[in-house]
Amino acid sequence: MRLSIRNTLLLLLFLVLLLAIGMNSIFGHLVARSEVNEVFDAELAVSAKLIKGLLNQTNITAELPAIAAALNETIASTQTDQPELTAYERTRLIQIWRRDGSELLFRSPGAPEYALAPMRKGFYHHEGKGGEWMVYVTDLPATNSWLMVGEYPQGRTEIIDELGQVFGVSGVIALILCTLMALTAIEYGLGPLRELGGMLRRRSLRNLQAVQLERMPKELEPVVGGLNQMFVRLSQGLERERRFVADAAHELRTPLAVLKLQTQHLQQMAGQTLSDELQQLEHSADRATRVVEQLLLLARLDENETAPDCSLQDLAELCRLTLAAMQWRADEAGCVLSFDAPAHLPAVCVNSTMLEIALVNLLENAFRYGPGQPVAVAVSLRGERLQLTVRDHGPGVAEAELGRLTERFYRAGVTSHGGAGLGLSIVGRVMEVQGGYVQVRNHTDGGLDVALCWPVDAPGRPAQPD
Template sequence: MRLSIRNTLLLLLMFVLLLAIGLNSLFGHMVARHEVNEVFDAELAVSAKLIKGLLNEKDLIGDLPRIAEALQESLGTVQPAQPELEAYERTRLIQVWQQDGSELIFRSPGAPEYALAPMRKGFYHHDGKSGEWVVYVTDLPQANSWLMVGEYPYARAEIIDELGQVFGVSGVIALIICSLVALTAIDYGLGPLKQLGAVLRRRSLNNLQPVDLVRTPKELRPVVEGLNQMFARLSAGLERERRFVADAAHELRTPLSVIKLQTQHLQGLDCHDLKEELQQLEQSADRSGRVVEQLLLLARLDEEQSPQKEQLDLAELCRRTLAELHFKADKQGCALGLDSQPEHILLRANATMLEVAIRNLIENALRYAPGSAVDVALNADSQQVELTVRDHGQGVSDSELQRLSERFYRAGVTSHGGAGLGLSIVARIADVHGARLRLANHPQGGLLVTLTFARGEGE
């Protein structure tokens, strides 16, 4: 079962909190243990020094019982009115040994007959089968003996255990409180994500407007920006599809009506008149096919944002295209010419698209300037490549010049059979390649179309 982001974050945060509180409790317990032991060790040392100071080392047998009894009464007696202090009662164990350890001079009630600790100065902790105690050892130089003062560590252990319980309970309470705060913080932090989900669920199919959230965190901003970019691309794609359908319906309505009328007309003709009518029908079908082909090409170009490019010889591409169109130009009485400076021009571009652009420019010149020459010129330097196509026709008026690249716009008469898409396709190919398209009337007559490409490194 997959966990939600909210539950995953909560579990991870609780784990981190549990680890942090556990480590803090453990460290606090260790510090408390150290401090409690230091306090009790210091008190034990003070007791030993107090006994040493009160002793008359010349009369140990007389002083020690009295001092031990007084010490026990002061440390081990708890008033009945204070039962809560019973856990902290402490019993002092006192031994006095000869310097060489050969004789036990004195031991308090409860102290064993063997030495509580080694006979040298310092603190010692004994934990064995015979019992557990903490001992402080000091010397009695005048009496040539050792004084050992010990205690059972029950009180300090009780305090340490209670402190450990306090740390544990406080840690659990802190974990619960922090978890509730973390849950609230996570819900607040994930609020924009929930809002985004709600906005997207409420959206209709036709609503492709950008998403605008009340609060957009830094981490969520790339997601929102990506969604808005996707909505923009979808909107542009739908608009292109609607425009394609509208353009196709507009352009195909007339030729299909003509084909229908011609078909109806053929039904009433004699056999010897059918050939001419069939030729006209074929021309109408060809024109409709060209319109559909150009519309599809234009739709593909609208979709293409970064075509695959390769290193090609633009001059060779122009020569090949001119050779393919030579028969058509010769049929219309047009002369095709190419002037390339230098002879080979390398350019990084999409070969298929450039071939379509060159073909459209030449066919457009042949269509609107029949019987005249069509000149193709190439010029290149280190910065750019310039392709020009010029016909020797009548040119176009200045008012029409700027509209030639509009879709379905045909300058002058409309009897040339074009669909008004050729220069639109060339303009789109130029945009895809980052080239510049210019249309102008040549000073000596005719239309001059110029495509300027920027040259990249290594070309």
């Protein structure tokens, strides 16, 4: 699965932010843990030094019973008067041992009967079956003994855990906020690229103007510059093609007309055999003239950058007028024209001249490929579209070739009927500039069925084929 640039950038930024915020949270937690331990260790050392100062001023052997009794009474009164402080009061553990470790001279309530730590100066962390505590050991030179002051680490552990939770929650919030800000920044940064994509999607072959973006990032300058250069080259190439077609058609019209006149003049002067040959030559000149006229018409249609003037028209009435004008051609081809249209059809926005051009080309195709056969023309309403259908009774077209019939100079492999392969191209172009489309299919009972379709719900909006 390929990710878009937007999703790729967002994913990469999210991973970078996650890594950065995760590392920051872990580092902050470690620093907070170190600082909390330092603060509690300093407080433990201060407490030990205060107790040491007091004990060095007394006769420890004589006063210890009184000190123990006073501590027990203080703790008992605290538990009674302020029970919420009981847990905190019992975090301090005090022991006094003889220097050789032979006798425990004093222990505070809650302290075990064994030594809290080794009998040498410093901080110690004890963890065993009896519990876990931090101990600071110092000596009492006046009494030749060791003072051990310990505390349960629940207090510092709770603070460290709470700080860890704060770092975790703040990291998640920061990740969410940073992701939203990154998404906004990416959307803003990709705005010109999205604008460029929309402009290119809406472009047609008739709109090859230079691309101009409201905000042009430096990275897009070579892309937009290359596109504009390509549009210039494409526009110049199309213009050369149009000029060539128009110039060639104009240059050919006069010699073809002269050739036809000369052929007719020679027919009047020659014998029967030569007259037949000259008549065939005249037919060839007529065919070449039709090709030139069609090329001229395509050139004019291609030159129209804007849609032709359209107005609401009665499609059925326009068809009747065109069929009446083409009756002589139907008689010449031995075809019978029929027309069918229901009453009260909605008006459709069309250019009447272009409609006549399209219908004449369809009728000429029908006469050429189905001589002597009936040609049926019908107008009908199909849902939200109005449809003009021309059906001949000729041989039809292979299904694989139906989609190519509107290509220029494509004749579906049939060359014996004299067409140039431009009729349906003209019809397709006429419908394109009017916002309609062409459907070509073989009729179930034989022959080719060509339908011209226009939307009737929103005039001017391009119709979409089924």
